[in-house]
Structures are given as C-alpha cells and as structure tokens.
Amino acid sequence: MDKNHANDTAEQPAGDAISVLCDDHNRLRGLFKYFGQLKGDGATTERMNVAEEICKELLIHTIIEEELFYPAAREVVTDELIDEAQVEHDAAKHLMQQLIPMRQDNSHFCAKMAVLRESVKHHMEEEEEYVFPKVKSSRLDLAMLGKELLQRRTELRDELKTVGNLVGFQPVKHFVGKQRGGSAARINK
Numbered sequence: 001m002d003k004n005h006a007n008d009t010a011e012q013p014a015g016d017a018i019s020v021l022c023d024d025h026n027r028l029r030g031l032f033k034y035f036g037q038l039k040g041d042g043a044t045t046e047r048m049n050v051a052e053e054i055c056k057e058l059l060i061h062t063i064i065e066e067e068l069f070y071p072a073a074r075e076v077v078t079d080e081l082i083d084e085a086q087v088e089h090d091a092a093k094h095l096m097q098q099l100i101p102m103r104q105d106n107s108h109f110c111a112k113m114a115v116l117r118e119s120v121k122h123h124m125e126e127e128e129e130y131v132f133p134k135v136k137s138s139r140l141d142l143a144m145l146g147k148e149l150l151q152r153r154t155e156l157r158d159e160l161k162t163v164g165n166l167v168g169f170q171p172v173k174h175f176v177g178k179q180r181g182g183s184a185a186r187i188n189k
C-alpha cells in the first residue's frame, strides 16, 4: 500500500478521547477516498489491500468505542443515541464479515464497499455532531479515557499482527458482547 495511506502504528502522544476518535475517523475517510481512486485491472491488488486496511481500522475503532468510549458516553448522553450508534456498528460489522473473505471478482464486492463507505460516513458524522460535543463539554476524564483508547488500540493491532489476517481474527465472533467498562464512571470533580 502507498505509504501515505499506510496505517500509522508508531507510538502516538496521548491525546484526549475525542481527538483519538476523530483521528481514527479522519484516517478512515482518507482510506475510503483512496479506495475510490483505485480504478482498473492494474489496481486490483492495491484495492484488496486497502479494503483489508479499511476493515482492520474500522473494526479496531468500533471495538475501542464499544469497550471504552460508549460506556463512558452513556454517563452524559442519552441511551437512545448510543443504542443507535451500536446498531450502526453491528450493521458495519455484518458487512465486514461478508467482505473480509470475499474476492473482488465477486460482483457484490464493490457494492458492499460502497454501502460500507456511506453507512460509516453517516455514522461518523452523527458521532461528531451529536455525541462528541456533549462528551467534550462534560466532566468525564477525557485525558484518562484517551490513554485507555490508545492502549487498547495498540493491543488490538498487536493481536491482529499475531493472527496475521482478518479472516483468522474472527472479529465479530471474538468481540460480540465484550465490554470492559473502562472509564465509564470516571468523572472529573
């Protein structure tokens, strides 16, 4: 993959939770845009590499939100908003579960990637418009939560490296129902 679009696995300085998640969103936007620019038979391998990178980044992002960010956000935003976000994650995971083992000569590959891109774009915009501002103006300890998100993201990337590929990672099966709670109750005094 073009190094400009490669996953940045280098150690990052700890940011607050919102900046960590917005960085993920922007990385995903860049990857989807790059995927859309890859045309023709000569780009076949690169398209598959980018599709796998999108699924990997998106999967890790959904996991850290579900394990750490959403439980904390429930303290300060309505359950309805987080429930809707969770349903959107489940739909994205369902699509990824179909995409990951699929070859792009399958006639539905590009259609599924397009649906994934549109649904993830909508989901990220809603988080940025309705969830993140409320969390940001709350008394949740966003610095601590940011550290936990980064730590968990690193763990998941290492785990994925060990497994070697997303098929072996079995993401949906592996993570359904798993929530670690994290900083949910940590509120600045």
Ligand SMILES: [Fe+2]
Pocket (backbone or CB within 6 Å): 062, 065, 085, 089, 123, 127
């Ligand atoms: Fe999300």
Ligand SMILES: [Fe+2]
Pocket (backbone or CB within 6 Å): 021, 025, 061, 065, 124, 127
């Ligand atoms: Fe998100």
